[in-house]
Amino acid sequence: MYKKILIPIFAIVFVACNNSSNKETETTADTSNKTTTEDTTHNMTAMTTSVPELPAVPDGARVFFKNLKNNETVSSPVKVKMGVDKMKVDTTGPVVAASGHFHIFIDAEDSLASGVIVPKDSTHLHYGKAQTEADVPLTPGKHKLTLQFADGLHRSYGSRLATTINVNVKK
Numbered sequence: 001m002y003k004k005i006l007i008p009i010f011a012i013v014f015v016a017c018n019n020s021s022n023k024e025t026e027t028t029a030d031t032s033n034k035t036t037t038e039d040t041t042h043n044m045t046a047m048t049t050s051v052p053e054l055p056a057v058p059d060g061a062r063v064f065f066k067n068l069k070n071n072e073t074v075s076s077p078v079k080v081k082m083g084v085d086k087m088k089v090d091t092t093g094p095v096v097a098a099s100g101h102f103h104i105f106i107d108a109e110d111s112l113a114s115g116v117i118v119p120k121d122s123t124h125l126h127y128g129k130a131q132t133e134a135d136v137p138l139t140p141g142k143h144k145l146t147l148q149f150a151d152g153l154h155r156s157y158g159s160r161l162a163t164t165i166n167v168n169v170k171k
């Protein structure tokens with residue numbers, strides 16, 4: 001998904017660089033400069049329209065751990081089956097109403113506020129290929145696992161589409 005946003009930005013930077021070098025080398029190239037300006041405007045429009053609003057969460061929508069109960073004792077890697085009601089599980093990229101992908105937070109937040117982009121790090125795992133199952137390696141001991149649903153741009157759907165449990169990982 002990052003590609004979608006980055007491409008127009010790179011295009012603008014590229015065009016901007018071209019523009020300045022044109023001025024230095026060809027002061028009479030009026031027509032080519034005009035075209036460049038139009039391209040820049042076009043790209044900026046494309047950039048602003050390519051970030052749609054976060055879709056609303058449908059009534060009754062929720063996420064849940066299909067195969068794990070709170071305080072369950074498990075072995076690592078922990079098989080996690082992710083469930084969602086009233087939402088479609090999709091890949092990253094397009095922002096589609098009533099659709100998104102799962103994230104698992106390890107010993108992190110109980111949920112991220114609506115619209116906040118889920119970080120990509122060792123404690124915030126993304127399942128952007130529409131996965132509904134994961135094998136999560138965990139060290140022995142107690143861990144908090146949060147399931148968080150987010151849209152195609154990794155923007156959290158908030159606490160209504162998050163759930164948290166604790167698990168005890170065997171040695």
Ligand SMILES: [Cu+2]
Binds near residue numbers: 101102103126
């Ligand atoms: Cu994500």
